Amino acid sequence: xxxxxxxxxxxxxxxxxxxxxxxxxxxxxxxxxxxxxxxxxxxxxxxxxxxxxxxxxxxxxxxxxxxxxxxxxxxxxxxxxxxxxxxxxxxxxxxxxxxxxxxxxxxxxxxxxxxxxxxxxxxxxxxxxxxxxxxxxxxxxxxxxxxxxxxxxxxxxxxxxxxxxxxxxxxxxxxxxxxxxxxxxxxxxxxxxxxxxxxxxxxxxxxxxxxxxxxxxxxxxxxxxxxxxxxxxxxxxxxxxxxxxxxxxxxxxxxxxxxxxxxxxxxxxxxxxxxxxxxxxxxxxxxxxxxxxxxxxxxxxxxxxxxxxxxxxxxxxxxxxxxxxxxxxxxxxxxxxxxxxxxxxxxxxx
Amino acid sequence: xxxxxxxxxxxxxxxxxxxxxxxxxxxxxxxxxxxxxxxxxxxxxxxxxxxxxxxxxxxxxxxxxxxxxxxxxxxxxxxxxxxxxxxxxxxxxxxxxxxxxxxxxxxxxxxxxxxxxxxxxxxxxxxxxxxxxxxxxxxxxxxxxxxxxxxxxxxxxxxxxxxxxxxxxxxxxxxxxxxxxxxxxxxxxxxxxxxxxxxxxxxxxxxxxxxxxxxxxxxxxxxxxxxxxxxxxxxxxxxxxxxxxxxxxxxxxxxxxxxxxxxxxxxxxxxxxxxxxxxxxxxxxxxxxxxxxxxxxxxxxxxxxxxxxxxxxxxxxxxxxxxxxxxxxxxxxxxxxxxxxxxxxxxxxx
DNA sequence: AAAAATTTCGTGCACGGGCACGGAAATTTT
DNA sequence: AAAATTTCCGTGCCCGTGCACGAAATTTTT
Numbered sequence: 001x002x003x004x005x006x007x008x009x010x011x012x013x014x015x016x017x018x019x020x021x022x023x024x025x026x027x028x029x030x031x032x033x034x035x036x037x038x039x040x041x042x043x044x045x046x047x048x049x050x051x052x053x054x055x056x057x058x059x060x061x062x063x064x065x066x067x068x069x070x071x072x073x074x075x076x077x078x079x080x081x082x083x084x085x086x087x088x089x090x091x092x093x094x095x096x097x098x099x100x101x102x103x104x105x106x107x108x109x110x111x112x113x114x115x116x117x118x119x120x121x122x123x124x125x126x127x128x129x130x131x132x133x134x135x136x137x138x139x140x141x142x143x144x145x146x147x148x149x150x151x152x153x154x155x156x157x158x159x160x161x162x163x164x165x166x167x168x169x170x171x172x173x174x175x176x177x178x179x180x181x182x183x184x185x186x187x188x189x190x191x192x193x194x195x196x197x198x199x200x201x202x203x204x205x206x207x208x209x210x211x212x213x214x215x216x217x218x219x220x221x222x223x224x225x226x227x228x229x230x231x232x233x234x235x236x237x238x239x240x241x242x243x244x245x246x247x248x249x250x251x252x253x254x255x256x257x258x259x260x261x262x263x264x265x266x267x268x269x270x271x272x273x274x275x276x277x278x279x280x281x282x283x284x285x286x287x288x289x290x291x292x293x294x295x296x297x298x299x300x301x302x303x304x305x306x307x308x309x310x311x312x313x314x315x316x317x318x319x320x321x322x323x324x325x326x327x328x329x330x331x332x333x334x335x336x337x338x339x340x341x342x343x344x345x346x347x348x349x350x
Numbered sequence: 351x352x353x354x355x356x357x358x359x360x361x362x363x364x365x366x367x368x369x370x371x372x373x374x375x376x377x378x379x380x381x382x383x384x385x386x387x388x389x390x391x392x393x394x395x396x397x398x399x400x401x402x403x404x405x406x407x408x409x410x411x412x413x414x415x416x417x418x419x420x421x422x423x424x425x426x427x428x429x430x431x432x433x434x435x436x437x438x439x440x441x442x443x444x445x446x447x448x449x450x451x452x453x454x455x456x457x458x459x460x461x462x463x464x465x466x467x468x469x470x471x472x473x474x475x476x477x478x479x480x481x482x483x484x485x486x487x488x489x490x491x492x493x494x495x496x497x498x499x500x501x502x503x504x505x506x507x508x509x510x511x512x513x514x515x516x517x518x519x520x521x522x523x524x525x526x527x528x529x530x531x532x533x534x535x536x537x538x539x540x541x542x543x544x545x546x547x548x549x550x551x552x553x554x555x556x557x558x559x560x561x562x563x564x565x566x567x568x569x570x571x572x573x574x575x576x577x578x579x580x581x582x583x584x585x586x587x588x589x590x591x592x593x594x595x596x597x598x599x600x601x602x603x604x605x606x607x608x609x610x611x612x613x614x615x616x617x618x619x620x621x622x623x624x625x626x627x628x629x630x631x632x633x634x635x636x637x638x639x640x641x642x643x644x645x646x647x648x649x650x651x652x653x654x655x656x657x658x659x660x661x662x663x664x665x666x667x668x669x670x671x672x673x674x675x676x677x678x679x680x681x682x683x684x685x686x687x688x689x690x691x692x693x694x695x696x697x698x699x700x
Numbered sequence: 701a702a703a704a705a706t707t708t709c710g711t712g713c714a715c716g717g718g719c720a721c722g723g724a725a726a727t728t729t730t
Numbered sequence: 731a732a733a734a735t736t737t738c739c740g741t742g743c744c745c746g747t748g749c750a751c752g753a754a755a756t757t758t759t760t
Contacts, residue, residue: 008745010746037709057748059403342691343529370717370740403717405717406715409715
């Protein structure tokens with residue numbers, strides 16, 4: 001049974017004439033080993049092809065690791081709530097590896113809340129961190145600390161360049177805008193489309209949908225150069241005014257039947273679309289929020305482009321946990337999630 | 351630190367006034383336990399919420415389990431090859447749980463080859479089996495043996511009813527046909543469509559695409575009742591004749607611009623489409639074979655509906671491994687995979 | 701050269717569960 | 731009721747690694 005002949009720490013202790021304690025010390029290069037025996041052990045490890053037994057290791061350590069997730073909270077059914085759900089699922093799968101996961105929420109509109117959450121997180125002394133960067137300087141000073149302490153961190157949703165992040169999981173934003181345009185027009189010439197956008201008044205916060213918008217515009221220029229692209233700004237906090245604006249717009253432009261939105265809030269205009277079914281013949285939005293899904297299966301929304309915030313979290317947790325427990329580095333640093341196209345006919349098995 | 355209070359076998363031994371040996375016996379219901387103490391232990395397990403420590407368990411047992419995968423082999427890039435790739439990936443993730451995965455290939459067109467692979471597989475004495483049922487009786491006699499030996503098995507791709515399978519992972523075939531029709535027509539009325547089908551001459555083998563075809567037809571009846579649906583049979587082994595048939599067909603029906611196929615072989619007609627770009631304005635097929643993907647990104651094929659054979663395998667292996675190692679049963683027995691819609695604009699991040 | 705300080709190393713227990721062996725308790729037989 | 735079974739159960743060692751503690755070896759100091 002050559003296969004069951006596992007090389008253990010004792011084998012290499014015996015081979016070198018040292019004790020398992022010493023071998024252990026070099027394995028974790030935790031010092032207190034003479035150069036001579038260090039090299040002897042390394043040589044024996046190579047020769048015998050030693051590989052540590054993960055189980056024994058986890059058993060002994062008691063596996064008390066913590067992965068801290070620093071990302072916004074959100075109302076039930078919102079984008080970040082979906083992400084949180086994915087986190088919950090992934091939790092169990094790594095719990096058996098002795099890794100716990102804790103969510104440090106903050107208010108995405110409040111920079112102080114972000115700082116506060118970061119401090120609380122550091123106090124918890126995590127072995128790894130997952131974060132959604134929202135404010136550049138805040139994130140940078142945090143990553144400085146993490147790098148200093150040797151704590152690996154991964155970005156989700158968006159990333160900040162040039163820091164030593166372990167991995168990034170997100171969506172190709174530009175490409176998603178391109179795809180959105182294709183889904184909206186069906187590849188056929190369209191005379192006019194309406195893009196509904198959401199007012200942003202948050203200083204210092206970057207708008208992640210700008211790239212998406214760029215992709216959308218480029219597609220239109222390339223495939224539909226004569227199309228008129230209307231824009232309508234809407235305030236999510238005051239949809240009454242928003243609906244009034246829609247009424248007015250369609251009074252002036254009765255020929256528009258194609259509507260798109262670049263963020264996850266397409267559901268905001270669903271009540272209005274419900275009352276004006278002839279207006280939105282083709283409606284495309286983003287993200288599988290509960291409200292969006294519902295509108296999709298009712299046929300109000302034609303298609304949703306989804307990026308699996310839950311899967312992002314799951315993969316991030318997975319990768320980070322492997323790094324912490326097994327010391328493995330992810331095979332790819334930048335991971336672009338695939339974009340799923342959802343229609344009312346494939347949504348039910350989603 | 352209430353959180354680090356793991357409930358161990360000794361805790362429940364103490365609680366019941368018994369010893370860990372006895373507790374162990376009931377955990378693996380290996381008998382030699384009086385009814386009274388059996389129930390006491392079970393009660394304590396419930397109350398304390400005991401969960402076995404996988405690592406300790408694997409450490410002690412030496413964790414030598416084998417999952418046998420009984421499914422067809424295939425040329426590189428083919429459907430079953432994709433599945434095999436998914437298997438390879440999943441392999442690593444369970445290897446760390448002490449579970450090995452072995453692929454027992456067979457020739458899907460040869461029933462004897464199937465039998466042969468099944469015998470070889472049984473000889474390997476697996477702890478769990480994953481199989482793609484192709485021949486009804488062969489599969490049934492195999493599952494009889496497995497059930498007798500208490501070996502759990504899961505079906506992928508298609509399933510055979512009424513046997514004690516642990517789980518099933520596959521695609522909702524009917525629904526996929528429905529979706530195919532929607533993607534082909536774009537929800538708009540179409541006058542004529544062409545369905546290219548593949549000749550089957552394999553006796554005793556069931557055609558998994560019949561349900562897909564039914565879904566397609568139902569959609570057309572409901573949304574496009576006036577559409578004429580043409581059928582063309584093609585022999586994959588003789589595409590020269592097939593292309594001639596296509597030439598003839600379009601001579602008679604120059605108004606057809608919508609083409610669909612119900613299996614993964616849309617790539618067969620791609621060379622022909624290449625030479626007749628005006629014919630297939632809208633072409634829809636299934637499955638992310640390399641050849642199909644290529645045709646998609648070149649714009650020859652408009653959309654592919656994909657079912658992730660690789661993900662099927664990954665999930666199946668995952669579920670089976672959890673059952674073997676942890677004794678957990680999957681939360682859902684029949685798992686319909688979601689269907690992904692691929693266009694040339696979202697394919698690159700797939 | 702002896703004492704002190706420092707570096708290097710070995711020993712032994714812990715982690716949680718599997719399992720064999722033998723002994724105690726309950727049951728059956730004589 | 732004592733002996734022989736049978737049923738049931740407890741003890742103890744093992745899996746391979748982590749880590750604390752203290753001892754041995756080496757170097758530095760007096």
